[in-house]
Amino acid sequence: MTHTLHRIGTEENLYNDYVVFAMSGKGVNDKDSGVKMRQFFSITQKHNPINMGDMKTGNWFTIPKDKIEDNIQDTSIVHAVYKDMESVSEVIKELIDADLGLSIVVSGLLGPIKAECQKQDLNPAPHTVEYSLGIFGKTSLMPSDGVLEVSTMCGHGQVAFGLIEDAVREIKAGRTTPEKAAKLLTEPCVCGVFNPVRAAELLKKMVS
Structure with a gap:
């Protein structure tokens, strides 16, 4: 996986x-x-x-x-x-x-x-396909879909829910921009799999 x-x-x-x-x-x-x-x-x-x-x-x-x-x-x-x-x-x-x-x-x-x-003529194409089955359990305890869309771009959970929610508050208050906030959210994801471009777009949607 x-x-x-x-x-x-x-x-x-x-x-x-x-x-x-x-x-x-x-x-x-x-x-x-x-x-x-x-x-x-x-x-x-x-x-x-x-x-x-x-x-x-x-x-x-x-x-x-x-x-x-x-x-x-x-x-x-x-x-x-x-x-x-x-x-x-x-x-x-x-x-x-x-x-x-x-x-x-x-x-x-x-x-x-x-x-x-x-x-690209790969054979088989692709070799293996894996799907995520989603989140099970008391999903009512999870944060909003918007927060989850951002946080799950770090597969080790290093981009905390609270950090995302704080970024939304800062953008709404005019103290930062979605792009700057996305860059800050990118930093804790050590592996480098976090997408700052998508994060900025999601943050814009969350504050609109």
Whole structure:
């Protein structure tokens, strides 16, 4: 499974949210995989990502890009976030050509991703599909859908509900903008899978 699987939203507000990441298999192909991870970082960086990171080091809103790349290890998981399928298409194409031998995961709307895999002649296309079954239990205790749409972009829950609610209050009071607030919300997500562009759009909707 993946921690990027549970992003709550609608088809309309998930259209600009795609995550591509690479990982090795412990005890299978992890030895010396750091070199390949750095190649992945280099490839994904060329195609207009809006956030990147390595779970071992942090995201590029808090850590310089060169330091993230230098610190990539065999056990790293390197992530890149994109706001359009066109960029993801170019990434997939270049990763196929590079043939790094790593597990590549693409999270987002299944329709466009499946179509792209077929277009790139992957076989099978895609190899594996995973769905989130949603939230079970006393869902009445959960915050609003708007808050959940923002918070679930960090799969480890580091973007707290209260932090999002405070951002909404600050925007309403005119003390910050949706874009600035989205950047602050991006920082706690160490892996670099949080989408600041989508977050800003969701915040605008929440204060309107």
